[in-house]
Amino acid sequence: MKTQFYTYICELQDRITQSLEKIDGQAHFQEDLWDRPEGGGGRTRIIENGAIFEKGGVNISGVHGELPLSMQKHFNVGEATFYACGLSLVLHPKNPMIPTVHANWRYFEMYDAHDNIADQWFGGGLDLTPYYLFEEDAIHFHNVCKAACDRHDADFYKNYKKRCDEYFWNAHRNEARGIGGLFFDYLKPSQKPMEDWYAFVTDVADNFLEAYLPIVERRKNLPFTAAQRDWQEVRRGRYVEFNLVHDKGTLFGLKTNGRIESILMSLPPHVQWQYNHKVEENSPEAQLLEVLKQPKNWVDLE
Numbered sequence: 001m002k003t004q005f006y007t008y009i010c011e012l013q014d015r016i017t018q019s020l021e022k023i024d025g026q027a028h029f030q031e032d033l034w035d036r037p038e039g040g041g042g043r044t045r046i047i048e049n050g051a052i053f054e055k056g057g058v059n060i061s062g063v064h065g066e067l068p069l070s071m072q073k074h075f076n077v078g079e080a081t082f083y084a085c086g087l088s089l090v091l092h093p094k095n096p097m098i099p100t101v102h103a104n105w106r107y108f109e110m111y112d113a114h115d116n117i118a119d120q121w122f123g124g125g126l127d128l129t130p131y132y133l134f135e136e137d138a139i140h141f142h143n144v145c146k147a148a149c150d151r152h153d154a155d156f157y158k159n160y161k162k163r164c165d166e167y168f169w170n171a172h173r174n175e176a177r178g179i180g181g182l183f184f185d186y187l188k189p190s191q192k193p194m195e196d197w198y199a200f201v202t203d204v205a206d207n208f209l210e211a212y213l214p215i216v217e218r219r220k221n222l223p224f225t226a227a228q229r230d231w232q233e234v235r236r237g238r239y240v241e242f243n244l245v246h247d248k249g250t251l252f253g254l255k256t257n258g259r260i261e262s263i264l265m266s267l268p269p270h271v272q273w274q275y276n277h278k279v280e281e282n283s284p285e286a287q288l289l290e291v292l293k294q295p296k297n298w299v300d301l302e
Contacts, residue, residue: 096232129178165295
């Protein structure tokens with residue numbers, strides 16, 4: 001399974017980066033191959049200063065070795081070895097009318113003293129972080145997510161949308177990071193055969209471009225003001241806060257001696273933290289904040 005999934009994410013990285021370069025029309029991804037001293041490595045691809053994408057990364061990695069003590073405590077196990085692979089992406093567009101998007105799909109194995117698989121699971125998802133809310137974009141994104149889920153289980157979208165809303169919650173701000181999507185973790189063979197989980201996770205990943213690129217196409221030529229750009233950078237600050245305070249993937253990478261440049265590629269290049277920032281009542285900015293106070297159902301759950 002680990003070989004099958006790693007082969008898949010290598011192909012997926014190619015497909016996604018090629019499509020993003022095409023829609024940007026100006027910038028190209030820079031590739032950085034790296035090795036992890038404890039075992040494994042990865043292929044980082046970064047796009048910067050494009051016509052559409054101010055900064056973005058589409059990264060894959062496959063790492064293995066001794067499970068660090070911090071992770072032994074997290075999983076409540078003794079000494080063990082592990083293998084983890086996945087694709088992680090974040091795209092920060094220049095135009096504040098285009099939302100930031102994040103996605104990752106990952107696979108994990110843990111081994112006993114005899115190198116037998118003691119535990120294994122899939123995880124991942126995708127979520128959207130707009131700066132200005134266009135309801136048709138939110139509906140489109142969630143419809144694509146729901147369609148992928150419905151091909152596998154009628155309850156998946158409802159369950160994994162709820163988990164996404166709960167996970168991407170900036171607790172110290174008491175607001176959502178964005179308008180959600182899907183989040184799933186610990187998809188194990190005790191629940192379904194791993195082949196079924198593989199089919200589900202890859203179906204969701206295969207539909208990422210369909211979920212996001214039509215939104216980019218609709219918004220890429222919209223005009224924006226300096227004040228709207230300032231708002232985008234203020235909201236990006238909340239994105240940074242979530243990633244550094246709450247995000248499990250970031251914390252896992254830091255605790256397993258992950259590659260710092262790849263882990264922190266999710267951070268936007270231009271950010272603001274204004275003291276006690278306020279927005280005008282009934283403004284588009286205030287409308288976004290209202291939506292972020294309480295998760296919303298964007299599609300019919302029946």
